[in-house]
Amino acid sequence: MIELINVSKSFTLHNQGSTVIPVMEGASLNVVPGECVALTGASGAGKSTLMRVIYGNYLAASGQVLVGDLDVAKAEPREILALRRETLGYVSQFLRVVPRVPTLEVVAEPLLAVGCGKQAALDKAAGLLARLNIPERLWTLSPTTFSGGEQQRVNIARGFAHEYPAMLLDEPTASLDAQNRETVLSLIEEAKSRGAAIVGIFHDVEARARVCDREIDVSAFTPGLAA
């Protein structure tokens, strides 16, 4: 479902003497439906970079980035947008939303975007928010004013609202208490059991052990570290 073939990534800093910084070389991996793969490696090894390349947020310099049938590295913007809408979900560490939109609608938005009915979308969003212990009195407020932990949970609810066949999870259990952590882990397990292919970054070792089928050390793709 998610397959990388010999992907490399470098940054060219045009305004600093055109310095070229290679950050990834020869990255290859394959994640099948129902599988959860953890990216490991020291901080700065390129875990987030790899996730961003898969999501199309960073432009791969070479190689193929296949999600389903689409090569993200060469796709048109609208193809990537359709992929993100229908197929590929991404739970980042930070919530980025338009101010003033109520939490319930923030969570329901991915469902509305794929053509789900308004009421069904809001019902599902409400269910997820309740599961993640966001008090109902906050649902009509914008999440921009929430605490960090609350924002993180809203972000997770939003990421799991639509049942994406492929998902990217960036530290989904960070800064969560035991109860909410448990909820998130069961959400991941549910996604796996319905056949989602998942790539994630988990610093939480226990969590990683529980939901991940394999680990891939991205240091292997880091230029200068591989040896």
Added chain:
Amino acid sequence: MTPLLQVKGIEKRYGARIGCMDVSFDLYPGEVMGIVGESGSGKSTLLNCMAGHLEPDAGQVIFDTRADGPVDTVTMSEPERRMLSRTDWAFVHQHARDGLRMSVSAGGNIGERLMAVGDRHYGDIRDRAVDWLGRVEIDASRVDDRPSAFSGGMQQRLQIARNLVTGPRLVFMDEPTGGLDVSVQARLLDLLRGLVREMGLSAIIVTHDLAVVRLLADRLMVMKDGHVVEAGLTDQVLDDPQHAYTQLLVSSVLQV
């Protein structure tokens, strides 16, 4: 799928000076594209060429019309183009007073496009004007007030209502949030985003505000000295800019 708009090789010169050069792209239904660049980069010239306000020196602006399919709007007759700009197209000006009739009530401003396409029932026109005031979050009691009595943000929302009342498929926006307070901007952006999704609008937004495009635009085109230097997915262009100028532009934004 047929692109809603196909721009091919647009060029506009002002004497020896280049307005914009060799701009080509396809816009698909429901897509929102941002055009960013500094003052004088040619982004407004390009917008005006596409919207039929300026005649390009070369190139085609092919619009997928409801009746006849894709037609080059540069060479179509002026009456046809003006009809298009009153029905399927909309243009939101930076300064609301350029896009509104300041001596006409809010209801009359919204109703004008309806009357222009032949609506002749006062009651219906007024009902739709009131409905649209609600959709842009202006109290229905203001329907008979003139826009000169409105705040800047309200004027801009009224301009949007006036433009969208005929259900256009393509909206051109020239710095729609320019000159507004930050809090007013946020409300306007949120409103625009909602309307774009609800109505399935395609839009081309010219701005120098990167925050605006990040929130509104799916795609981004970066212009410098009349040329497109970089184009792509909005978040990709902003987070992983490839061109020197885009890197400079992105790094010049103050982080808050």
Added chain:
Amino acid sequence: MNEYNFAYLDEQTKRMIRRAILKGLAVPGYQVPFASREMPMPYGWGTGGVQVSAATLTPDDTFKVIDQGADDTTNAVSIRKFFENTAGVETTEETEKATVIQTRHRIPEAKLREDQIIVYQVPIPEPLRFLEPRETETRKMHSLEEYGLMHVKLYEDISQHGAISTSYAYPVMVSDRYVMDPSPIPKFDNPKLEMDAIQLFGAGREQRIYAVPPHTKVVSLDFEDYPFEATKADHPCDLCGAEDSYLDEVIMDDAGNRMFVCSDTDYCRSRREAGHKGRLAEENAA
């Protein structure tokens, strides 16, 4: 008479104006630009109408001038005198006898005939000017038949007054093509614009001539739910008793007593001569 060319204007100027008139008749409702001359009277006193009349009059014509329906106001008298002096044509106050009628703000009550010409004095010929100040834009709107703006004006009327309050210079669509300002006639007169006589409109300051040929379709603009109504004061004339004529309201004293009289003085006089009497006819005669 030797001091002036016939009807004051020189022949070249009259030819120029006649060409504009013919073009106007050929394109009903279209505003034809013309090189308006300085006339020996101020703008606003009918310089456009006077030039059209001068180009239209022949020595055999009988000329009538009315101002708000009356033959005896300063404006009407001075224009009548002007052509008596410069053209030597016969003048009359009787609508029936006139062959050329110059008017400001009224159409006579008597039905006009095919052998008559009525010349309107027009202050602002552009009906779209109220909402669109740019001449380049209004010309384009006429040429492309973009007349939505005209209804915006009527919309504003209804939204502010509950009804279309435009009561004079009420816009019309001529021959299904051009929106035209019928000059500041009361809207009561609008239905008469479909008539047997030739109608010529002259705007001196704005340098425009336009025309409506006989038997041309002229429709007053309106909304489906607010249809056009030709309204007048709900009264009979207090002098001649006419129920079908446009009335002026006259304040008679400090106590607030009022009377309504025909604005068309010739019509009122001829009815009274035929024996019709209104509410105040006796006292007035006394």
